Amino acid sequence: MALDPIHVGTGGTRLGRVDNTIVRDPVTRIPKIPGSSIAGVMRAYTAMAKGKYPKCAGLGQPERNGAGGHCGKADCPVCTVFGFAKGIGTYGGFAGLAAFSDMHVLLFPVASQLGPQWITCPMALRQTSIAEFSELDDLLEQQVVYRKADGTANQPSLNLGWLFLPVKTDWQPLSEIDQKIEELGIPGYIIGRLAVVSDKLFTHIVNSNLEVRTSVAIDPATGAAEEGALFTYEALPRSTVLFWEVTCRNPKHFKINQGDVKAVDSPEKVRDVVADAYSYLEHLGIGGMGSRGMGRLRVLATKELAGADKPGKEVS
Amino acid sequence: MTWTALRWVWRLEAPLFVGMPPAGALNRCRPYVPARVLWGAVTAEISRSGNGEGFPGYGKLGGELALNCRFTYLFPAEKRGDKFLAWMPKFEKMRGHQWYCNGGKESLSDRDFRRRLLDSRPGTAIASESDSASEGTLRETECINPWWRDSNCKGETNAILLLGYVFLRNNRFRRQLDDIDTLFIGGDTRYGLGKICRVGWHEVSGGSFVFGQRVCLDGEHPEIESDIVWGHVLEGDQTQIDGIQGVKEFLGGWDWGKPWRGKIAWVPGSFLNHPVAWSIDQNGYWVDKEKKL
Ligand SMILES: [Zn+2]
Secondary structure, three states: EEHHHEOEEEEEEEEOOEEEEEEOOOOOOOEEEEEHHHHHHHHHHHHHOOOOOOOOOOOOOOOOOOOOOOOOOOOOOHHHHHOOOOOOOOOEEEEOOOOOOEEEEEEEEEOOOOOOOEEEHHHHHOOOOHHHHOOOOOOOOOOEEEEEOOHHHHHHHEEEEEEEEEEEEOOOOOOHHHHHHOOOOOOOHHHEEEEEEHHHHHHHHHHHOEEEEEEEEEEOOOOEEEEEEEEEEEEEEEOEEOOOEEEEEEEHHEEEEEOOOOOOOOHHHHHHHHHHHHHHHHOOOOOOOOHHOOOOOOOOOOOEEEEEEOOOOOOO | OOOEEEEEEEEEOOEEEOOOOOEEEEEEEEEOOOOHHHHHHHHHHHHHHHHOOOOOHHHHHHHHHHHEEEOEEEEEEEEEOOOEEEOOOEEEEEEEEEEEEEEEEOOEEHHHHHHHHEEEEEEOOOOOOOEEEEOOOOOEEEEEEEEEOOOOOOOOOOOOOOEEEEEEEEEOOHHHOOOOOEEEOOOHHHHHHEEEEEEEEEOOOOOOOOOEEEEEEEOOOEEEEEEEOOOOEOOOEEEOOOOOEOOOEEEEEEOEEEEEEEEEEOOOOOOEEEEEEEOOOOOOOEEEEEOOO
């Protein structure tokens, strides 16, 4: 869950409404955080947690004088779990035992007359790899909000930002969705304000309710705003719930320089190495604009997916 | 019948990167999955799942798998109603590569096809000293996107599927293949790329057609009778193939941590003016039986 707004940028600037845009899926247009960004920060934080920073963090290319670079040792928790590269032109790198999927938006907070509501859609639920959601079809009625049939749904309609939509409570899968989402460790105040819309509406709701901030660059020489330095940037708002998977491979199935992997000996240990860095995510965060109070994330729960076989799949 | 033919269909659960020679800082992606990539992924999966806590015998199992299984390339496909329709390449004079779907009823130029299929993601390494982009690491990686980018503005999101065939000698490895429902293929899998899930797995019965072409399943290798090749055809392995037209590329790869010296090959979609009986060899390459040296 995002504790701050999160800005993982596209690296480019674009003319128009927003200067610094965030990464989106090119077809669904829903923002996401690429797995490569997550793998990068988790590696750096694990290196900090294990006293291997900065040597085993980063790209791993040694400096010109030969200092630095990944240690590449079979007993290094950072190099075995996240992989390592050797200097340019030498062989013998290792791909790493943990794989990080893209982070997808699962629940998105929107202002309404009833206070914040957390919105999801069948496509976002399907992407969780939770077996019960795998066959969810898009909603038949596209222009309504589906909510639980309890006291909160007494309102016949609900505004989600600028959209005003009729409320319905007759969508059967909703109770199971509530239950499964609760098992992910998502707080009750979010579950109690959960609503489901169609895939198409979800894209609109997310994109028209992103946080857009305006900022100026400060000229270090004068301490004042730089000439022409006004810019805007967008971010996922605070309390967005994101979903990602860490696939942990069995260290016994791999060798490093013809020898056994020594730092970890099971998929669970691989997971534990990754999990040791979660507290850093909560304090140092991910993505850009960290100095502007953005990017902190709290991992709510780590859950092994039911039916996940050999590779230890995780949900956070 | 020596060989059993099965058709399998996979859905992309994450972007997929199958590398080809880069263009500057752009890591280009192939719009199909070569058989050798699949063989590698299936070898890894079967040897790990069958080996509990021990170190898997990748080399031995890989060899047995290559002998007893043959893979066609996987091509992008979409589901319409209850039908899976694959997009297949064909080289045409003056036009270059074209992609055809639905038995030739629909076509797209290579450029338009790639635009519908591919996306690219920029990336840099972060320098730990400065917490900013590390000098000289900016690159862009092209990937097959999990969703078709539709030009018809219907606003429907349609998943990208991958369709291909497997041939099993005397149905060997059938049980192990039945058990596979998820694979990680291609590059950068530790960044979550290349996760595919199987959505179709059917025996090809009766008349035995593969990509709409007749196959013969009785020989030493499965044979496909076709005037278009839908795999790579290595040049050095056979005498000149008369009248073949298309694009050639230098094909290389890795073998057990060592670079594998490549060869010049005709790319998928190259065509002849008459059908040839192509056999699929252990590396997934298409070989003209008559011309084999
Ligand atoms: Zn290390």
